[in-house]
Amino acid sequence: MSEATGPAMPNLGSSLVPQQNPETVVIGPTPPMKDSQRMELERYMKRDAIFLSTFEHQRQRQNALMNEKQLEIRQTAQAGIEIFGPGYSPSYGNGSSIPLINGVPANNAFRIVYPAQRRRARKSKEFSFTKTMVEEQxxxxxxxVPIRLDIELDGLVLRDTFTWNLYESHITPEHFAEVLCxxxxxxxxxxxxxxxxxxxxxxxxxxLPALSVEEPILEDQDQVVAIEEAKSAQELRILIKIDITxxxxxxxxxxxxxxxxxxxxxxxxxxxxxxxxxxxxxxxxAIAHSIREQVQTHTKCxxxxxYNYDGSTVHDEDLKSSFLPKxxxxxxxxDAVEQFTPILEKLTEPEIDKLERDRERDKRLASYVRILPGWPEDTTSPPDDAEAERIRNLPKSLVQDQARLHQLYPSDRFDILVRANGVSGEVSASMEDYRVRCLECPPGKLYNSGPEGxxxxxxxxxxxxxxxxxxxxQKKQRAGGTMPSYSIMPHAALQQPSQHPMPPSPLNPQQQNQQHHMAHHQQPQRMNGVGLGIEG
Structure with missing residues (x-):
């Protein structure tokens, strides 16, 4: 019986390294290259680099040509959509981006439309920002900056309010205007x-408000002095008035x-x-915009x-009086709680129409004033003696009624404006050309004189x-004394608004009681602090 044979096992005692054949060539160190060989190798490497560059350039051209042809095919396929509607496009207007099933476009196939792929039938350029631009901004x-638009052209009226970043560097007003329109x-x-x-x-x-430079305070004693100075510093508190419909x-x-x-x-x-x-x-x-506009008016003054905005006293008396006391x-x-209570009013159609007519009237008067001849726009100098003399020659009835109103309302300030002649620039003498402007109310409202002078x-x-x-x-409470003031000026002087608001003037206690009684009867009914009446 023969023994079973299996795989041959190596002899552990023998060496596993194969025996070296006497004919085997041993490779030693590479001999140094000759100059001719080195030049040949450099030529091969240079040719390979040129080939790779040419191949990459050719590949890019092929990709660009392929994308161009795909765009032409897509535009040709969508020509019927533009003319006859989506029913004439492949697979109901889904275009070539839908998947194919056995070579046929799949109906109702789900696809994701990215913002860059949406159809935008507009002429203006779309806002587009890169990540770098966003990080830079x-x-x-x-x-x-508060921006107010009030433009009327060819029967169309555009009124809008918004804010604009003063340091905006990627959006221009022209581009924004095109998109808005x-x-x-x-x-x-x-x-x-x-x-x-x-x-x-x-x-x-x-x-912009001017920045003040302050030195750092290091010692405790200096901090105490700074706190005391801050308590006695000028407070720049103003009264914000809003009237929004x-x-x-x-x-x-x-x-x-x-x-x-x-x-x-x-x-x-x-x-x-x-x-x-x-x-x-x-x-x-609207509230935020109104606040920014009124703050900007005082900041500009x-x-x-x-002024350095460092807590120092405002030396201009007229401007200083426009700020509230400490x-x-x-x-x-x-007595002042009622004045600082918000009033909400529900207006009827006739009242809304009246407000719109008043707004249009004020706008027409403002534009009419800007085109009056005889008064340059960029000057604040008073009229000469001859014109001042003509202004003082008011009708007797107006002078008498002016004195009467001054006696009845000694704290109310108003101007009588005289319209200049449209041809010669002289002050008109017609009774219809006299207007009255109240200096206690927000600017812009003019009132007709009359009736009968x-x-x-x-x-x-x-x-x-x-x-x-x-x-x-409110003016009387701040000023502490009466401030009767009324004047007469040409109507064209309205183009130069005052840069220093005048403070309100107070009434005596008897007049305060009388006005409080009057306001009590005119005050609309309130529910939960909100007025429901209509101001006269």
Whole structure:
């Protein structure tokens, strides 16, 4: 019986290294290359590099040609869509991006349409920002400039308010104007230049508060001195007045605002106020915009006198009086609580129409004043002696009625404006050319004289307008004395608004009681602190 044979096992005792064949050639170190060999090798390497570069260039050209042909095919396939609608496109307008099943486009196939793939039938260029552009803009400070648009062309009216970043570097006013007009379906070629010009003019007119340089305080004694100086520093608190109408809802309110505090945020304040009153988003933007506009007015005046915003005293008396006095107590006086209560009014259709007519009238008067000849726009010099003499020659009835109103309302300030002649620039003598401007109310409102050479129309405003009486009472509380002031100026002087707001003047106690009694009868009914009546 033979033994079973299996795989041969190596002999562990023997060496596993194969025996060297005597004929095996041992490769040693590479001999040095000759100059001719080295030059030949360099030529091979150079040719390989040229081939790789040419091959890559050819591949890019092929890809570009392929993409171009795909675009042509896609546009040709969608030609029927543009003319006859989506029913004439392959597979109901889904185009060539849908998957194919056995060579046939799949109906109702799911696909993702990215923003770059959507169809955008617009002429204006779309806003497009790279990540680098966004990061670059994020490094800059946001300084919001209040922008107000009020443009009327060919029967179309564009009114809007928004804010513009002063340090915006990627969006131009011209580009923004084109997109805005397309969104609102306004004629771009007509409105876009006016919108861009209005934005640039208001950006150029914007004034930033000047920064003050303060040295660091190191010692405790210096800190105590700084705190005492801060207590005695000038407070830059102003009175913000808002009068906003959206649809049939009107909001009237006033509150104090510190323009020197960097933590005050108009947008946040508007959100809180609108939430408390249950108002919509349009009120939020309108409130914040109104705050920024009024703050900018005072900031511009402070910059004109060179104020450093370091807590020092404002030396200009007229400008200083426009700021509120220092707070002595956190509790507001009981008589002033009603003046700082927001009033919501639901307007009827006739009242809305009346507000619109008043707005159009004020706009026409403002534009009419700007085109009056005889008074240059960029001058603040008073009229010469001859013109001043003609201005003083008021009708006797106006002079008498003016004196009568001054006696009845010694704290109310107003101007009588005389319209200049449209041809010669001389002051007109017609009774219809006299206007009255109230200096206690926000600028812009003009009142006709009359009837028959009197000021009875304007007397109704002095006597019955609740907002006007409120402004006068606040002025008296701050000034501490009567400030009777009335003057006469040409109508064209309206083009130069005062840069130094005048402070309100107070009434004596008897007049305060009389006005409080009058306001009590005119005050609309309130529910939960919100007025539901209509201001006269």
């Amino acid at each position: 994020a490094q800059k400070e946001d300084v919001l 397309e969104d609102l379906q306004f004629p771009v070629h007509q409105f876009a230049p006016h919108v861009a010009k209005a934005i640039r003019d208001q950006i150029q007119d914007y004034h 959206v649809a049939n809802t009107s909001l009237i309110d006033q509150f104090e605002w510190d323009i020197s505090c960097p933590n005050n945020d108009p947008e946040h304040f508007a959100d809180v106020l609108a939430a408390e009153l249950g108002l919509g988003g349009e009120f939020r933007t 402070l910059n004109l006198i060179g 707070i002595s107590t956190i509790l507001r006086e009981e 009197t000021l009875q129309n304007f007397e109704v405003h002095l006597k019955s307008n609740r907002a006007h009486r409120s402004y006068v009472e």
